[in-house]
Amino acid sequence: MRHLQPCGCRFLWGKRNTMTTDLDCNNLTKRFGDTTAVRDVSFSVQQGSFFSILGPSGCGKTTIMRMVAGFLEPTSGDIRIKGKSMLNVPPNKRPVNMVFQHLALFPMMNIADNIGYGLRRAGMAKPDIARKVGEVLERIGLPGIEHRKIDELSGGQKQRVAIARCMVLEPDVLLLDEPLGALDLKLREHMKIELKALQAAFDTTFVYITHDQSEALVMSDQIAVMNGGVFEQVGAARDLYYRPDTAFVAGFVGDSNRWRGTVEQAEGERIALRTAEGLLITSATQGRGLVLGQGAEIFLRPEAIRVAHDAADLAQFDNRVSGVVSSLLFNGAASRILVRDEVGEEIEVTLPQSGEFANLTKGAPVHIGWAGDQTTCFADRG
Structure with a gap:
């Protein structure tokens, strides 16, 4: 230009x-x-x-x-x-x-x-x-x-x-x-x-x-x-x-993983949401008046998720999930994978562009994790 x-x-x-x-x-x-x-x-x-x-x-x-x-x-x-x-x-x-x-x-x-x-x-x-x-x-x-x-x-x-x-x-x-x-x-x-x-x-x-x-x-x-x-x-x-x-706004602006479920734990600034499939997700973004038994939605950006071959490498994260790579979404700098977890849900993850995870293949076992404060939680409006 x-x-x-x-x-x-x-x-x-x-x-x-x-x-x-x-x-x-x-x-x-x-x-x-x-x-x-x-x-x-x-x-x-x-x-x-x-x-x-x-x-x-x-x-x-x-x-x-x-x-x-x-x-x-x-x-x-x-x-x-x-x-x-x-x-x-x-x-x-x-x-x-x-x-x-x-x-x-x-x-x-x-x-x-x-x-x-x-x-x-x-x-x-x-x-x-x-x-x-x-x-x-x-x-x-x-x-x-x-x-x-x-x-x-x-x-x-x-x-x-x-x-x-x-x-x-x-x-x-x-x-x-x-x-x-x-x-x-x-x-x-x-x-x-x-x-x-x-x-x-x-x-x-x-x-x-x-x-x-x-x-x-x-x-x-x-x-x-x-x-x-x-x-x-x-x-x-x-x-x-x-x-x-x-x-x-969380769902419309940018890409996000999105879960609906019920608040199973609520303590201070932390909640835990149980999805319909049974996945338990911890969030540190309570602060919205959510209470036990209430329906809620949690959003998580794909780039906030970390990938590891060994679950022990993710011990510092509130949320840890094991699964397999179900799809490869190559798009240059924004390449991603879909990980199918133990309960059958697919989670979108942004891949590093170099290093040991840059060449993951479909069907490969992986562990993923993310911090609770990387999620955004809202009351479910249906």
């Missing part, structure tokens, strides 16, 4: 004060007939930050974005951009712009005309349009392509042109509606890095919606995990991954 260099546009000058907010949504609710798509959601987005709304299809994230953009009016609540209410303000009067999944570039126009379209609509003089288009193309690392056609660009270049078309209008907030969804996997991985670099270079507030956890984790300063019309948790990527507030 080319290094993004500063230019003379107003929106490219140094970092702004990130102690204030560009977007505040207060008690947003949106109902469609008897269906409540968004229920009393409140959040704020700091100036110059990358904020993602992450959730499955139908959770309400697109509805929030359409309300911020002005395509939908909330049933109740308020949307403020730089402190000013946007209620009843039409989309074309709001200081926002939007990048769609399918980009909506005009194939009959060249690059300069695509990027300058909004400026022409605003009545800017042609020399000023040409200057600003050249500046923004330089900024996105694509100088000198003004006269090329859209169909001459790669997928990644089209993404950057779509962003440039928005950024040349100098919005306070840029909304991105799953813009990487139509790209192939390798290009998506590349564009995640590029998008974060572009956001930092422009120093503009990005609000990004996605169902892809990898996109949100890699790019975002803050992530809101959404489910059933509400935010389950808002926080930095590491907090969501290592300190989830709910079972939904």
Whole structure:
């Protein structure tokens, strides 16, 4: 990727004060007939930050974005951009712009005309349009392509042109509606890095919606995990991954082993859960008011599990299981195995990339162990 260099546009000058907010949504609710798509959601987005709304299809994230953009009016609540209410303000009067999944570039126009379209609509003089288009193309690392056609660009270049078309209008907030969804996997991985670099270079507030956890984790300063019309948790990527507030967040963000069962022991900050298959799992993350006999769920990241040939090598762990390798899941740096334990459950384990366990084979006997404080436990909501 080319290094993004500063230019003379107003929106490219140094970092702004990130102690204030560009977007505040207060008690947003949106109902469609008897269906409540968004229920009393409140959040704020700091100036110059990358904020993602992450959730499955139908959770309400697109509805929030359409309300911020002005395509939908909330049933109740308020949307403020730089402190000013946007209620009843039409989309074309709001200081926002939007990048769609399918980009909506005009194939009959060249690059300069695509990027300058909004400026022409605003009545800017042609020399000023040409200057600003050249500046923004330089900024996105694509100088000198003004006269090329859209169909001459790669997928990644089209993404950057779509962003440039928005950024040349100098919005306070840029909304991105799953813009990487139509790209192939390798290009998506590349564009995640590029998008974060572009956001930092422009120093503009990005609000990004996605169902892809990898996109949100890699790019975002803050992530809101959404489910059933509400935010389950808002926080930095590491907090969501290592300190989830709910079972939904624990299961949706990242990969986890998951067990349901009954609390068989509860003592201080420790519990023991007995699964339906009979496996006893100790957790040091009680602290949630769980009591004896209560249904609960425990989550464990595959990378928190240690592998050994000898059970004695795992004596320091609260949880120790013997089993055999039932599947090999090779994926380069993220290679894993499935271990079938004594009660027939399969546990996913991240493999070391070198050493004695790097070449385990299917059917090989192994011992695995993990500390109780590596698990996350919640009351089972069914």
